[in-house]
Amino acid sequence: MTIQNLLGIELPVIQAPMVGVQGHALAVAVSNAGGLGSLPCAMLSSEALRKELEALTSQTSKPYNVNFFCHTPPEPDADAERHWREALSPYFDELGIDSNNVSAQAGRAPFSSEAADVLADFKPPVVSFHFGLPAPELMARIRGWGGKILSTATTVDEALWLEAQGVDAIIAQGLEAGGHRGFFLSRDISAQVGTFALIPQMVNAVKIPVIAAGGIADSRGVQAAMALGAAGAQIGTAYLLCPEAQTKAVHRAALKSEASRVTALTNLFSGGAARGIVNRIMRELGPMSSKVPAFPLASSAIAPLRAKAEAEGSGDFSPLWAGQNVSGCKEVSAAVLTRELAGVSQ
Template sequence: MSLQQLLAIDLPIIQAPMAGVQGSALAVAVCNAGGLGSLPCAMLGVEAMRKELAAIKAQTSRPYNVNFFCHRLPEPDAGREAAWRAALGPHFGEYGIDPGSIPVGPGRIPFSSEAAEVLEEFKPPVVSFHFGLPPAELVERVKRWGAKVLSSATTVEEARWLEAHGVDAVIAQGVEAGGHRGMFLSEDISTQVGSFALLPQVARAVKVPVIAAGGIADAKGVAAAMALGAAGVQVGTAFLLCPEAATTPLHRAALKSEAAHVTALTNLFTGRPARGIVNRVMRELGPISTAAPAFPLATSAIAPLRAKAESLGQTGFTPLWAGQNTSGCKEVSAALLVQELAQGAQATR
């Protein structure tokens, strides 16, 4: 079965869910262009999620995807939190922020029964996950209304695990991809490889369709992925300059600058490795810090620095999520971008 048949879409193009830089508008535009638009729900409360889902249902009759993180919330570690705030201490002083006034909070909530309840009202055709899968009973609950389940694998072992636990398709996420690594069986970054090394290995290892993600920004990249065994592609970074995206002016400016050519995996903003444009805090602390609390607890302390710096027009503490290949970022409509990417899939038929 082709990916188009599995997901009931016209084109094997999936718009990557990108929490913080998009909402329903981008998802709707991609769906109406024949691809699979995605709504990131990792940072949405129940009512915000319900509002965005209603907006999608009102504007398209096409299949769409909703995406969730499914991490386990860590136990707060007072010692590690203190070390993290000490590492950020000079910056708090520079911006006149009292670290004692900053609350500790999770920042991102994993998929839950409460979220599943909201989804049951809308019955989205596709539900995808990052960081493995939620508990089996929640996966079964999602499948009960007929939803197809996707999840990200960053290694062959993760792909096999996902297939064994019931996913309908695997997203093979290469190390070039922007945003959070979907890794979940290991925290060792050295296990992470490039898309075109990972993709054929995963395609050989599993029987379900494999979706390529990471570094794919144009039709030639799509064609290359399909030639290596992909049933379709998931593209994120290339959509960041589309008018339907909610990318901030500061982030857009960074994507159009020379700085966008240098990205790195960093745990400074959330506690988990994620790829973004190198900025001040990544240079000064190093992109990976052992002081950063476990995901998603690192977010709390750095959030006020981000807010203060952004108010001054600075991006030194902003997670400027982007993949290694920003060459496809163009200020064109999402529909046009989908059509351009789809030419790569048609070239391989």
């Protein structure tokens, strides 16, 4: 089954939900163009979620996706937080920031009954998850209004687990993908493989549609993924330069520079492994550090460094999320890009 049939869309393209660099405007543009626009909701309060959904649904009558995280919030660890702040202390001093005034806040929350209450008023046609799935009763609420459920898998084992839980389709996230790894059964990086190695293995292992994600930047990539059995493709990085995205100036500049050729998995910005363009703090501390608190607790200490540096035009402390293939990034409307990705002539 193609994702067009499953999700009621015209084109086999899903815009990846990208926390921190987009709101409803990008999702609206993609949905109206015939793809599946996605709204990232992991950092939205119930009030903000409602406002975004009101704006989204007032501007499109097409199917859309809302995306949530399903991580288990860790217990705060005072020693881990202290070690992390000590590692960052030279940067606090350099930028004139008093680390004692930095509050500890997680920033990202898992899907909850409160969020489901808001969704129930809108009945989104597609709800997707990262880091596994929520409790069965929350999934039952989504199914109750006819919503389709998608979730990310980074290994065949994760795909089989998701299929057993009754999801409607699986997003196969290859190692090339930008942003956070969606793994949940194992966080062993050595078990993570590239998209075009993962797709055929996953397609052979499960009976439900598999959606390819990671390293796909143009229509050739979409076609290649579907030739290997994928039902469609989810694409994020290519949309980062679109005017409808909220990508910050330092991030846009990095994407257009030669620096974008070098990305790495890093846990420095949130505590979870995520792929981004290598910048100063990743080079100096190493992209993966044992001093970082558990996801998502690392984000609070580094946030003031990011804010101060960005105000001065620097991305030295910013999560410059990007996949390994930025060749598809274009400063064109998301509608034009969506149709190009699907191989549809304008």
